[in-house]
Amino acid sequence: MLLDTFEDIGDRTHRDFERLLQRVVWLMPNAVFIITGRSRLQWVDPGLQGQLDFTGPDSWPGLAADSLPPPSAASPAADGRQILIGDFSAEDCDDYLARRLSRDGQPLIPPAIRQVITGRSHGLPLYLALAVMRYLEIRRSGRAPEPGDFDHDFGALIARTLSDLTPDERHVLRSVALLDAFDLDLAARAAGMTHQAPVMRLIERPFVREDSFSLWPYHCTLKAPSRD
Structure with a gap:
């Protein structure tokens, strides 16, 4: 079950809907939940006791920051059921950009542009998605995209970040x-x-x-x- 744009369910003040979803996740250990969003999941914070039903590292040991495995690690963290994914590594970013747009099995975005996008993204998936849209927009205009076209932050990324x-x-x-x-x-x-x-x-x-x-x-x- 994919819960995308998780930040849209509340403003970290009114957590009634988040509390309901958390209970669903807790009561369904036989299901895989993938929760993504622009904000970090706070369930491991013991200070949220009373706002949410299950909080702290005892309830969510795999979501603690010190449980995040290095990018090359293949083994799951903590009890094997909760895995903190974190941001994309540089290799993840390049792999995503290479696979996201391709022609005849070859990456459409050149390595030089992928390198600039990866460096500017700081591992944020939203930045990568916006960069791909920008790349297609430039191509549709009849001009070949260049690395300098991506050496900046996206206004949409900043606007969405500030809205949270x-x-x-x-x-x-x-x-x-x-x-x-x-x-x-x-x-x-x-x-x-x-x-x-x-x-x-x-x-x-x-x-x-x-x-x-x-x-x-x-x-x-x-x-x-x-x-x-």
Whole structure:
């Protein structure tokens, strides 16, 4: 059972429908559910007790961040029934682009363009889908697509991403998009906030990456547009 665009079922405040779907997943262990969306699934967060019926790593051990296997691993995580997929690796991105459009069994998108798209996508499937649509649009115009046509973010991706955020999260995002990297305190100060709750919610989003060994552990893959 495929549950796509899972972010559309709620706004992380009103979770009644999400609670119903979660119960269906829990009560049907003999079925395979593939849940995809622009936002990370939060069921492993114990802080959601009371909002959802089954929360925390005891209920969803395979969805914990530290259970994510390396891209080359073939074995499932945790108890073998719950697998956190995460974003596409560079190899996954290139394979998708090569298979998505083909002619006579050969990839239609040249390697140079696939490399640019892969680098800009940060592993986000939505970016890859938009890039494919852009490639076809350019071809229909009678011009051969070039790598430079894809060396930018898509407005549709940013618009859909922002639509998933609360007003406070959007305000924090506008602030941290100007920074190369940040931590919770710096992001809150840059946004002029006295509390870190919106920042903590924002760093759960897939466009915010974490490097726990850096002085400033978080960086945003969505950057403010240039004014040049």
